[in-house]
Amino acid sequence: MIIAIDGxxxxxxxxxxxxxxxxxxxxxxxxxAMYRAVALAVVRKDIALEDQEAAANIARQARIELVGEPESxxxxxxxxxxxxxxxxLEAAQAASIVSSNSAVRRIMVEHQRQMGLSAPNGCxxxxxxxxxxxxxxxxxxxxxxxxxxxxxxxxxxxDHAKGRxxxxxxxxxEINERDRRDVSRDDSPLTIAxxxxxxxxxxxxxxxxxxxxxxxxxxxxxxxA
Ligand code: DC
Numbered sequence: 001m002i003i004a005i006d007g008x009x010x011x012x013x014x015x016x017x018x019x020x021x022x023x024x025x026x027x028x029x030x031x032x033a034m035y036r037a038v039a040l041a042v043v044r045k046d047i048a049l050e051d052q053e054a055a056a057n058i059a060r061q062a063r064i065e066l067v068g069e070p071e072s073x074x075x076x077x078x079x080x081x082x083x084x085x086x087x088x089l090e091a092a093q094a095a096s097i098v099s100s101n102s103a104v105r106r107i108m109v110e111h112q113r114q115m116g117l118s119a120p121n122g123c124x125x126x127x128x129x130x131x132x133x134x135x136x137x138x139x140x141x142x143x144x145x146x147x148x149x150x151x152x153x154x155x156x157x158x159d160h161a162k163g164r165x166x167x168x169x170x171x172x173x174e175i176n177e178r179d180r181r182d183v184s185r186d187d188s189p190l191t192i193a194x195x196x197x198x199x200x201x202x203x204x205x206x207x208x209x210x211x212x213x214x215x216x217x218x219x220x221x222x223x224x225a
Contacts, residue, residue: 001122004130007144010151017126018070027119028070031127036086039094056103131193141196
């Protein structure tokens with residue numbers, strides 16, 4: 001079974017994707033982490049993020065691996081653990097630039113398809129273009145969204161708990177900026193697939209969203225039986 005989860009940043013995709021993968025015994029693929037890993041590799045080689053050809057070469061050569069159980073997933077680039085480093089604000093901004101590079105996207109999409117198809121029980125993939133480009137024939141497509149203010153509030157609280165000193169207003173401005181780039185890029189912009197189940201998580205807690213997602217999965221499973 002292939003489950004696609006798309007949506008803007010901060011809508012709860014990662015947490016819910018991991019919960020779903022764990023519950024259903026599926027592989028979990030965080031495709032945003034892959035774009036972040038490529039961006040980090042580009043920066044480390046002192047290559048400009050805007051240099052399309054050089055960035056594509058890095059994407060082609062770098063060995064990006066996602067290893068471990070969903071809740072303790074580690075990201076490696078050429079055998080180096082970059083799990084923490086790809087979560088910085090700089091890495092997010094760099095990933096946003098690299099992910100607008102069509103050649104990089106082609107390489108990542110191919111990689112994601114191979115990993116998804118080789119998972120013995122199937123896979124939950126989380127990103128922006130999973131239901132529209134990577135697996136247009138996914139068994140289930142979710143589109144998780146929430147108002148920018150709700151997403152910024154959650155991100156701000158997470159950052160605060162981690163001891164980061166950004167303000168709510170800064171967090172909201174970053175979310176709006178990333179949304180703008182994700183939606184307006186030429187190649188594979190964030191879109192809602194026609195057959196996606198859309199869940200607005202603004203007023204729901206995790207357990208409520210999870211319950212809705214499991215109900216959809218159970219429905220699809222019983223139809224197939
Ligand atoms: O979900 P995230 O914040 O880790 O994603 C990092 C960046 O990569 C973000 O700018 C969106 C982009 N991305 C993408 O273009 N396509 C994907 N499938 C996943 C992420």
